[in-house]
Amino acid sequence: MEETESVGFNKRRAEGLDKSDRPKKVLPLKDRKLNPANTICYLQIMGTGMDTQDTSPSVLLFFDKQRFIFNAGEGLQRFCTEHKIKLSKIDHVFLSRVCSETAGGIPGLLLTLAGMGEEGMSVNVWGPSDFKYLVDAMRSFIPKAAMVHTHSFGPSPGSDGVSIPNPLMFTDLIVLIDDEVVKISAILLRPNSSEASQLNDENRPSLNARELDLEERRDQFSEALLPRSQNNEFDLAVKPGDISVIYVCELPEIMGKFDPKKAAALGLRPGPKYRDLQLGNSVKSDRQNIMVHPSDVLGPSIPGPIVLIVDCQTSSHLQELLSSQSLSNYYGDTSGNPPETSKTVNCIVHLSPASVTNTNDYQKWMTRFPGAQHIMAGHEKKNIEVPILKASARIAARLNYLCPKFFPAPGFWSSPHLNGSVPCALSEGPASKLCESISAENLLKFHLRPYAQLGLDRSGVPSTISSSEIIDDLLSEIPEIEAAAQQVTRFWHGDKQAKEDLIPMPNNNFMIEEPWLNVSTLPSCLEDISREDMEIVLLGTGSSQPSKYRNVSSIFINLFSKGSLLLDCGEGTLGQLKRRFGIEGADDAVRGLRCIWISHIHADHHTGLARILTLRRDLLKGVPHEPLLVIGPRQLKRFLDAYQILEDLDMQFLDCRHTTEASLEAFDSTNDTSPSESPTNTENNMNQDLKSTLFAGGIPMQSHWKRSDSTVNNNMVSSIIRNLKKVLTEAGLETVMSFPVVHCPQAFGVALKATDRINAVGKVVPGWKIVYSGDSRPCPELIKASHGATVLIHEVSFHMALYIFAVFTWHCAFLVQHDRHINHYVIEQNCR
CATH class of the missing domain: 3.60.15.10 (Ribonuclease Z/Hydroxyacylglutathione hydrolase-like)
Structure with missing residues (x-):
């Protein structure tokens, strides 16, 4: 009886109802209590797609009370399942571009959040163009419990539904989140040349009336987005999904060390006021009629770590990046010592492809951040033999050993050009390596807090595996598998004796x-x-x-x-x-x-x-x-x-x-x-x-088709x-x-x-x-x-x-x- 009730509730929940058959409430935004004084924070690379290069990598910004993910490409949910990363802790998802490469994993993420707890979980999704209509379209296959709050900081839709951008959006730093834990800002990059993705007119499909309306909206968006060229024509190559983003993540400064001797000299007794001063609050002296400020008792503060996440997909985006003034406060001088008015960038994650990062212009731009650790997370040729889903690759390799005709070797291990030493993508182009950079690896971390641990951490990076290692483990674990594989091979090639050996005997559970x-x-x-x-x-x-x-x-x-x-x-x-x-x-x-x-x-x-x-x-x-x-x-x-x-x-x-x-x-x-x-x-x-x-049978699930609009x-x-x-x-x-x-x-x-x-x-x-x-x-x-x-x-x-x-x-x-x-x-x- 209990099992039947549970099944019934699951059915109602799938329909967006609660246990009382009432529609579920709209889920509010998560409200977490933050603690800036004692926060663990690190940046982590997830799903770089080394073996497939089919999607954009994701970047996790981790705090002990908050989680931010940048890009949610396909496979994110499966990657997190294998590596035991809790999706329920995610508060915000930021997209560097609104397209299938960066947003393909959002439906799966929302479905996962919808099934958590009694009413599901909520999440904020941020992107550089108006994509609310896309999320609304997802609601036709995502349960009502999956509450997503969309935030578009790019061109905003006008009354007619056409997105009209503000030109200042492409020159100013747009602040998205600013609290006591982190400040996240965005810089928009728009391509303005024919290099932006477009289809040849002769290859476009014939459109019906509805599709023509969509096509017109795309063209109107492009006309509003792009400046007029010298021949007074609009470049209609840009689509909303072509706008990319640089995200700037700034942690607050770290207060200097508290000096109890200075506090005592100013008439303060040990107690709660010491903590108030360390939190940045002024207090009144216990023995003197004065106010004591944090600067009176604290040593020099340490600037908060800064991280950039850069998505520069084409040479057209690169020209926009080089001409942008929004990052001027983050550049160092040519001598390698940042001026006093400049902010120091500690880490830059490059989502840009190797075809862009290899260029001299991009390499020189990277040198404008002295002391920054550069993590190259774009699609490169390095380590493509390293499977991103190791458990699945291990099973595939084992089955391939037993029956290669039914279970071919995974493509990343069967490619003849692979070898153990693939050169770094940065050394393949005409540009030389001008700054400190490493290739991204899955689960690679860059610690931001505590400040004493600032820097790279490879302790969580999965060890590499090869097909030969997997087979050696298999033979050690199941020695008889070698004879079985040989028998399957003979059977496949028509060996009569092998077939007779496989014929099921009476009362034998083996079947063929x-x-x-x-x-x-x-x-x-x-x-x-x-x-x-x-x-x-x-x-x-x-x-x-x-x-x-x-x-x-x-x-x-x-x-x-x-x-x-x-x-x-x-x-x-x-x-x-x-x-x-x-x-x-x-x-x-x-x-x-x-x-x-x-x-x-x-x-x-x-x-x-x-x-x-x-x-x-x-x-x-x-x-x-x-x-x-x-x-x-x-x-x-x-x-x-x-x-x-x-x-x-x-x-x-x-x-x-x-x-x-x-x-x-x-x-x-x-x-x-x-x-x-x-x-x-x-x-x-x-x-x-x-x-x-x-549907002449009239099955309940098919009654939809009897409506008059189904002709x-x-x-x-x-x-x-x-x-x-x-x-x-x-x-x-x-x-x-x-x-x-x-x-x-x-x-x-x-x-x-x-x-x-x-x-x-x-x-x-x-x-x-x-x-x-x-x-x-x-x-x-x-x-x-x-x-x-x-x-x-x-x-x-x-x-x-x-x-x-x-x-x-x-x-x-x-x-x-x-x-x-x-x-x-x-x-x-x-x-x-």
């Missing part, structure tokens, strides 16, 4: 699927199939949150020379691709994407999408190409529309409803309409056919469906068909069917069929779609002991038993 044992049992669609025809790569099977060993949902369908597809695209998908294929191989995979299909709006299935799209845009810049087709639920379009205001995603969106069997048949019949038939009547018939066949507008989607059919033909696919499943409103599964082919003797070989259920309870639609399937990929989140919870959360707790409808293979995504 029969199709592996006899080629004659292969389904006809796999006859004469080659290694280069198709490959299924499970990039993530980690249920609703990433874990130490698993990432969230994503499946890569590799069609090799014909391109590739992604089925779902959870946070960290790009990082998983780079771990699987290596950095260059992952770039090739992203270039070759034909389509991305998203099952439903839950964050663990799509928040890695924007990062994939922006990387593809950058990789194909200047190359003629078509925008990438994204098929997903309708709510996803709102989120992507908000993102496209910040940066171009170079995509076309198609609602999953338009790829159901009924919708595609109606579309085909519309195209076959005779000239005498009215197009309007045909469209009405198409809508009626779709409404009468879609298909054939005029808006027909051109995209034609493009879809063209893409499928080029990829060797007959169809991509979505079907409704029982999970949440607008949740779908998908069936991929390859086109038939003719073998060497002229026989027609049917195409293979892959069915992916997404997240779903067992339902008739899934069973119907699985008829004739070659492979069914089905999510199984919970053990049978949690069956009731699985039902309440619309998941599965066991394998759907409908093998009679599936020809051969079932892959369970067992996530728990």
Whole structure:
């Protein structure tokens, strides 16, 4: 009974209700009692992405009562889970740019905070452009308990929604936080040349009315942001996401040492007044009629440590940085001794890429901070063989040893050019190393308080590991694994004796699927199939949150020379691709994407999408190409529309409803309409056919589709469906068909069917069929779609002991038993 009540409460909490079924209260900002006199403070590097270079590093500013994080790229949540870093202590998140590279981890962070405590936790998010609409769009897949307070200190939106910047914002130091513990200020950098990211007009997708409005808002933002050039034309290259920030973190000065002899001479008795003076307060003398000030009894104060976090992404940003006067008070003189009026910078974290930091101009700028420790945290080529997620890399290396055909070596260990001594990125460019700098490492610290510990601390940096060390440990731990690996190798290559050894015996718990044992049992669609025809790569099977060993949902369908597809695209998908294929191989995979299909709006299935799209845009810049087709639920379009205001995603969106069997048949019949038939009547018939066949079962989770606004507008989607059919033909696919499943409103599964082919003797070989259920309870639609399937990929989140919870959360707790409808293979995504 107690377990059932707990399940019921979890269900209500997921819907944004409390235990009494009342809407949860708006969470207030955290109010922590600060103690400036006894504060531990350090700067720490998190998630530098050495092995993948897929996201911006995060920087943690740690106080004993407060936490500040600068940038929250994809994988932050998983990194913190592995290294036991408590996200619940985070008060503020600062973005150096508002884009997928720096903000891709925010949805996962908010979901984590939403599940903490009775009502969840609140967090402040700061950024250099108006991104409140982006956070609002996230609310379609983030529970109400995830309260986020947004603060934009860049261009502010006007009454018409267009961001109008104040020119002074780009010359003044903008104070964001100023309390007794820390002062955090921002300096904006705007690019003003064609080097800013932009798409060629000929590569832009055709836009509907809604998208045209978004495009117009982006252009209006750029016009307001940029000064007119000499030819009186606006440079429209800048997007809101192109503005970057330098953050200045200043700790208060450290009071000088208290001198009790001076205090006694001024008539003070030992007691509370001594503490008041040390806190900076004046007191009245006990024996004399005078006021005693802190300067009377304290030694010389020590200036508070200062940290800069610099994000300078392009040479255009660099020119703005060099001309900025906002940092003049922080520069030292050329002799290396800062003047009395200057502030001393102790540490600078450079998020800028090596292509910028290697330049002579940037190196000379760095020398203007004498005595500062420079930490190079931008994407460099140093230590790319060091995995950021060591636990996952260790498991991958062990599985690769046992069965390399099923579990390829991680890309960062399989790259042939890697060796033990990779030169520092600072020495690769034309500029020489002019100042003290080191490459960032995960969990590297720079202590700021206590002042006696000021400086670097590598004690928490994880030790490096190599694949050979992992295998040596494995052989030592499980000596019999060597013989097992050899047997698997013989079995893979068709050794008869090895197969006989693996045949299950009576009353033996060991099991093996029969199709592996006899080629004659292969389904006809796999006859004469080659290694280069198709490959299924499970990039993530980690249920609703990433874990130490698993990432969230994503499946890569590799069609090799014909391109590739992604089925779902959870946070960290790009990082998983780079771990699987290596950095260059992952770039090739992203270039070759034909389509991305998203099952439903839950964050663990799509928040890695924007990062994939922006990387593809950058990789194909200047190359003629078509925008990438994204098929997903309708709510996803709102989120992507908000993102496209910040940066171009170079995509076309198609609602999953338009790829159901009924919708595609109606579309085909519309195209076959005779000239005498009215197009309007045909469209009405198409809508009626779709409404009468879609979700006819009337399952509660599907009732959303019966609303009157769920009709298909054939005029808006027909051109995209034609493009879809063209893409499928080029990829060797007959169809991509979505079907409704029982999970949440607008949740779908998908069936991929390859086109038939003719073998060497002229026989027609049917195409293979892959069915992916997404997240779903067992339902008739899934069973119907699985008829004739070659492979069914089905999510199984919970053990049978949690069956009731699985039902309440619309998941599965066991394998759907409908093998009679599936020809051969079932892959369970067992996530728990």
